Amino acid sequence: MALIVQKFGGTSVANQERIRSVAQRVAETYDQDNDLVVVVSAMSGVTDRLIQMAKEAMENPDRRELDVLLATGEQTTASLLALTLRGMGYPTRSLLGYQADVVTDRSYGNARIIEIGARRIQALLRERNIVVVAGFQGHDLNGDITTLGRGGSDTSAVAIASAIRADICEIYTDVDGIYTADPNVCPRARKLKEISYDEMLNMASLGAKVLQIRSVGFAKKYNIPVHVRSSFSREEGTMVISEHEGMESVAVSAVSHDKDQARITLKKVPDQPGIAAKIFGPIADSGIVVDMIIQNTRAGGQTDLTFTVPKADFKRALQIQKEVAQAIGAEDVFGDPDIAKVSVIGVGMRNHSGVAAIMFNTLAKERINIMMISTSEIRISCVVEEKYTELAVQVLHTAFGLDREEEAG
Amino acid sequence: MALIVQKFGGTSVANQERIRSVAQRVAETYDQDNDLVVVVSAMSGVTDRLIQMAKEAMENPDRRELDVLLATGEQTTASLLALTLRGMGYPTRSLLGYQADVVTDRSYGNARIIEIGARRIQALLRERNIVVVAGFQGHDLNGDITTLGRGGSDTSAVAIASAIRADICEIYTDVDGIYTADPNVCPRARKLKEISYDEMLNMASLGAKVLQIRSVGFAKKYNIPVHVRSSFSREEGTMVISEHEGMESVAVSAVSHDKDQARITLKKVPDQPGIAAKIFGPIADSGIVVDMIIQNTRAGGQTDLTFTVPKADFKRALQIQKEVAQAIGAEDVFGDPDIAKVSVIGVGMRNHSGVAAIMFNTLAKERINIMMISTSEIRISCVVEEKYTELAVQVLHTAFGLDREEEAG
Numbered sequence: 001m002a003l004i005v006q007k008f009g010g011t012s013v014a015n016q017e018r019i020r021s022v023a024q025r026v027a028e029t030y031d032q033d034n035d036l037v038v039v040v041s042a043m044s045g046v047t048d049r050l051i052q053m054a055k056e057a058m059e060n061p062d063r064r065e066l067d068v069l070l071a072t073g074e075q076t077t078a079s080l081l082a083l084t085l086r087g088m089g090y091p092t093r094s095l096l097g098y099q100a101d102v103v104t105d106r107s108y109g110n111a112r113i114i115e116i117g118a119r120r121i122q123a124l125l126r127e128r129n130i131v132v133v134a135g136f137q138g139h140d141l142n143g144d145i146t147t148l149g150r151g152g153s154d155t156s157a158v159a160i161a162s163a164i165r166a167d168i169c170e171i172y173t174d175v176d177g178i179y180t181a182d183p184n185v186c187p188r189a190r191k192l193k194e195i196s197y198d199e200m201l202n203m204a205s206l207g208a209k210v211l212q213i214r215s216v217g218f219a220k221k222y223n224i225p226v227h228v229r230s231s232f233s234r235e236e237g238t239m240v241i242s243e244h245e246g247m248e249s250v251a252v253s254a255v256s257h258d259k260d261q262a263r264i265t266l267k268k269v270p271d272q273p274g275i276a277a278k279i280f281g282p283i284a285d286s287g288i289v290v291d292m293i294i295q296n297t298r299a300g301g302q303t304d305l306t307f308t309v310p311k312a313d314f315k316r317a318l319q320i321q322k323e324v325a326q327a328i329g330a331e332d333v334f335g336d337p338d339i340a341k342v343s344v345i346g347v348g349m350r351n352h353s354g355v356a357a358i359m360f361n362t363l364a365k366e367r368i369n370i371m372m373i374s375t376s377e378i379r380i381s382c383v384v385e386e387k388y389t390e391l392a393v394q395v396l397h398t399a400f401g402l403d404r405e406e407e408a409g
Numbered sequence: 410m411a412l413i414v415q416k417f418g419g420t421s422v423a424n425q426e427r428i429r430s431v432a433q434r435v436a437e438t439y440d441q442d443n444d445l446v447v448v449v450s451a452m453s454g455v456t457d458r459l460i461q462m463a464k465e466a467m468e469n470p471d472r473r474e475l476d477v478l479l480a481t482g483e484q485t486t487a488s489l490l491a492l493t494l495r496g497m498g499y500p501t502r503s504l505l506g507y508q509a510d511v512v513t514d515r516s517y518g519n520a521r522i523i524e525i526g527a528r529r530i531q532a533l534l535r536e537r538n539i540v541v542v543a544g545f546q547g548h549d550l551n552g553d554i555t556t557l558g559r560g561g562s563d564t565s566a567v568a569i570a571s572a573i574r575a576d577i578c579e580i581y582t583d584v585d586g587i588y589t590a591d592p593n594v595c596p597r598a599r600k601l602k603e604i605s606y607d608e609m610l611n612m613a614s615l616g617a618k619v620l621q622i623r624s625v626g627f628a629k630k631y632n633i634p635v636h637v638r639s640s641f642s643r644e645e646g647t648m649v650i651s652e653h654e655g656m657e658s659v660a661v662s663a664v665s666h667d668k669d670q671a672r673i674t675l676k677k678v679p680d681q682p683g684i685a686a687k688i689f690g691p692i693a694d695s696g697i698v699v700d701m702i703i704q705n706t707r708a709g710g711q712t713d714l715t716f717t718v719p720k721a722d723f724k725r726a727l728q729i730q731k732e733v734a735q736a737i738g739a740e741d742v743f744g745d746p747d748i749a750k751v752s753v754i755g756v757g758m759r760n761h762s763g764v765a766a767i768m769f770n771t772l773a774k775e776r777i778n779i780m781m782i783s784t785s786e787i788r789i790s791c792v793v794e795e796k797y798t799e800l801a802v803q804v805l806h807t808a809f810g811l812d813r814e815e816e817a818g
Contacts, residue, residue, distance in 0.1 A: 016465050056425050057489045058496030065495065068503055069488035072481040079478035080466045086474065087467030094477055098507070099552055143508055 001033040002167040003125075007135065007157035010044035011174040012231035013077050016084075022172075022231065023084040026130060030090060035125050037164065039135040039157040040081055042073025063108035067137075067147045071097065074134035074153070082132045092130045095120065097137030097145065102156065104138035104146045111138060111146035113155065113218075116163035125164070133160060151212030158215040162222035169224050172231035175210055177238035178203075180402040181255040186393050188403040193236075195253060196243040202345045202379040203256045216240065243347050251352035252400035257393050258341045259386055261291065262314035263371065264321055265306040268331035271297065278328050279305065282320050288313040292341070292374045292383065302331075306372060308383065311337055339371060340389040343381040344396055355400075356380050362399040368392055410442040411576040412534075416544065416566035419453035420583040421640035422486050425493075431581075431640065432493040435539060439499060444534050446573065448544040448566040449490055451482025472517035476546075476556045480506065483543035483562070491541045501539045504529065506546035506554065511565065513547035513555045520547060520555035522564065522627075525572035534573070542569060560621030567624040571631035578633050581640035584619055586647035587612075589811040590664040595802050597812040602645075604662060605652040611754045611788040612665045625649065652756050660761035661753045661809035664802050668749045668795055670700065671723035672780065673730055674715040677740035680706065687737055688714065691729050697722040701750070701783045701792065715781060717792065720746055748780065749798040752790040753805055764809075765789050771808040777801055 006029065008022050022038075030036050042050075050069050054061040075096055082094035101117030124131045135153025138146050148155050154171060161169035178200070181189040197220035201213065210228055219226045219240060229237025247253070269275060283290060293307040309317045314337045325333045349355050359380055363370060368391065372383035384392055397403060415438065417431050431449075439445050451459075459478050463470040484505055491503035510526030533540045544562025547555050557564050563580060570578035587609070590598040606629035610622065619637055628635045628649060638646025656662070678684060692699060702716040718726045723746045734742045758764050768789055772779060777800065781792035793801055806812060 016462070019466070053425070053485075053489060054492055057428065057492035061492055062495045065488045065491045065501075065503055068505070069485060069492070072484050075481050075484070076462075076478060079474045080462060082474045083463055083466035083470055083478070086471045092474075094474055096477070096554075145505075 001035070003035045003164065004029060005037045005039060005157050005161040005164075005166045005169045007039040007153055007169065007171050008041065008231055009153065009171075009173045010041045010046075012172050013040055013081070014044045016080065019077070019081055019084055023081060023088060025172075025231070026081075026085065027088060027090055030130055035128075037121060037125070037131045037133060037160055037166070038081065039133045039153055039160060040074060040077040041135050041153040042070075042077055046073040046076070064144060067108045067145050070147050071134070071137045071145045074136050078132050078134040085130055085132070090130055091128060092132060093124050094132040094134070095124075096134045097156075098139040098143065100133045100160065102138035102159070104140055104148070106140045106142075106144075106146065108146055110149040111140070112214075113138060113148070113159045116159055118160070118163040121160065121164055149212070149214075151215070154212040154215035155218060158218045158222075158224055158226060161224045162218060166224065168227055169219065170227045170229065171211060172229060173210060174230065174232070175228075176230035176233060176235055177228055178210055178240070178254075180253070181393050181397050182257065185257065185390050186255070186397050188394075188397060190402065190404045192238045192253065194239040194241055194247070196247055196347050197240060198243060198378055199253050199345050199347055200240050202343070202376060203254060204258060204343075211240070248348040248351050250346060250401070251348040251355050252344045252346040252402065253348070254345050255393050255396045255400070255402065256343045256345060257389050258343075259389060260311050261308045261339050261341050261383065262311045262317075262335060262337040263306060263308050263339050263383065264314075264317055264333065264335040265304060266321060266325055266330045266333050267304055268298070268302045269305050270329055271301045271303045275328060279321070279324055280307075282324060283309070283317060286316065286320060288317050292372055292381070294372050294374070308339070308341070308372070338386040339383050340386045340392075341381050341383050342389065342392045342396065343379050344400060345379045347378050349378050349380075358399055359396060362395050363392060366391055366395055410444070412444045412573060413438060414446045414448060414566050414570040414573075414575045414578045416448040416562055416578065416580050417450065417640055418562065418580075418582045419450045419455070421581050422449055422490070423453045425489065428486070428490055428493055432490060432497060434581075434640070435490075435494065436497060436499055439539055444537075446530060446534070446540045446542060446569055446575070447490065448542045448562055448569060449483060449486040450544050450562040451479075451486055455482040455485070473553060476517045476554050479556050480543070480546045480554045483545050487541050487543040494539055494541070499539055500537060501541060502533050503541045503543070504533075505543045506565075507548040507552065509542045509569070511547035511568070513549055513557070515549045515551075515553075515555065517555055519558040520549070521623075522547060522557070522568045525568055527569070527572040530569065530573055558621070558623075560624070563621040563624035564627060567627045567631075567633055567635060570633045571627060575633065577636055578628065579636045579638065580620060581638060582619060583639065583641070584637075585639035585642060585644055586637055587619055587649070587663075589662065590802050590806050591666065594666065594799050595664070595806050597803075597806060599811060599813045601647045601662065603648040603650055603656070605656055605756050606649060607652060607787055608662050608754050608756055609649050611752070611785060612663060613667060613752070620649070657757040657760050659755060659810070660757040660764050661755040661805075661811065662757070663754050664751065664805045664809070664811065665754060666749055666751045666798050666802050668798055669720050670717045670748050670750050670792065671720045671726075671744060671746040672715060672717050672748050672792065673723075673726055673742065673744040674713060675730060675734055675739045675742050676713055677707070677711045678714050679738055680710045680712045684737060688730070688733055689716075691733060692718070692726060695725065695729060697726050701781055701790070703781050703783070717748070717750070717781070747795045748792050749795045749801075750790050750792050751798065751801045751805065752788050753809060754788045756787050758787050758789075767808055768805060771804050772801060775800055775804055
């Protein structure tokens, strides 16, 4: 007998038929004498439709009111799943964000969970109820509804799991786990049996497609094992867990890539104190998120500075930097929207030397030019020309021994 | 400057275009320096669609969970109206039932308001906000969502008006007021300028089409003037108010009818103490609502007993009474589903004698047989054959001087 949190995403509850098969899965888990909290998303497509409605009502929707509207999506799914389970004869209660006492800050649309008062969830569990909680939503200290941002139901699930000290948090989704690389780009990608929280946090786009990154931070902090698996099959998925010794046997666990990158370079920037603030202040003020930053010192008190931004913000960022360059007396500004970031990730990197060398050699052998490099303790990222993305991922995947055995060369 | 509650029903907020025209109306009222609470229903059709969804999930939907689902309807309208008003530049906040602190009992699906903690509404009004409240919903003392039954938004509006001591509660709907009779049945029906709470309470079907009867009880108790008017025109509607002397100048204010009636008669019932309980106990137990009851004493310790039930319950009620008749030794049971109730209503009846006589004579002149009669202080109702309903309403309307002047004979 265990205390389990199960989370079902939008495609898993897309219609009443799918909700019924979710209910069957939940019922099975309950019948195996487990205590069970089920967190649900809005039916797929509903959130987008509600956003569209809000935009028709107000061009740039007020965020507090938008959250009131968006919260109806998860409320609908939660009540329908509870009704379905009750129809099958199971004692069930739905709770909305405020009823489950998911307390957040006031950042409507992207709120952060402050704490979860699990009193009511626990009381319902003691009476052997299946507790269905509307994900994605909470309330601030005023009692106003807040939402947690795209993928927020993952964070709801993991946060609830931590609040009730669940044994495990199962994330049911439309993919069957975390892969060593994107299978669409790298046909030899393998599903990982397990991966550490830190590796997930470093995988950015590869991981973010499957799990809201914020939820991984929560899981790490409270050490909640997260099982990412498919709601359409019975196969085991990938366990996201604490790092353990066995994980270090391989140097690299996965290869990820991110095409949503554009590069901007300022040439011959006068190397003075406070110059970075002058360059990045206006970018931050306009809400553009900078990813990598590289600075090379030239001779003569000048420096070249390169950074990356999301592709959608490229033109705006370039325009801002042209003004900045003039103001600070940089020689030139140029940019390139046709780039991508390729990364290798692995906790084993800490003990295996030479990972960077293998990475650079592998890319060089294919004549792929490396434009920028950045590293963390367990990740090495290279910016390359966008057209080489697939090739780079594939050769790195092979070079680090990640290919599926049955198909490996 | 006044403190006004405006309530807009489902057809008034049926789509975004109509919500926009509601917003314009609200804005006008606000611009005239009024303080304003706006109560909204779900968009027309939404509640029925949600009930259908619930039935697909669970044949006989659990009422608590159904209320969670239904509440999304008003939540959606409230946020969309708030967004629209904010888009027009008006300071606006939406509140859900629990946020407006509409406390009810636990009768899910048909809850009664216990009290309204108007603290938050009043705080928002003090800052000159337009407060948009989701109608139809409240919460019980556990914090669970409840709904107030069909037309419940009317009761939300009047209850909020009483809690904040509003000067007036305006009910915007798809009809332009209360009529002296159903215009579909009686082409000479006139719109009433005003009507007393008690007359509304006695008009049953005629009034209930326009206003949830429970809301009238609330309005009477707290003496809130209710203005029933059309959201599609600027015309004044009908004021539902306290009785005043001028109202007694006419004997009859309106003629109403109700075709949803069927009649069951038990013949030669032994006239013993406790016999009524034996007859009506099983009917009540099966959830059938009895309207009129007439008992005529015969000679020889026997009595004939006739009562009416809704047409939909006729067959079931007849079957129950056949068993009852055998158990208590009544001679016979028979029934008639083809009947209707026609009523004349008016507070003037208290001072005008002979209203009953005029009613009976008028029907007799048309050879309409009266099957049952029941009276209250301000109402006389006759059961007649259903086929005579329209004729009965028309001749009574004329006889009591209610016809529109331009067309009256």
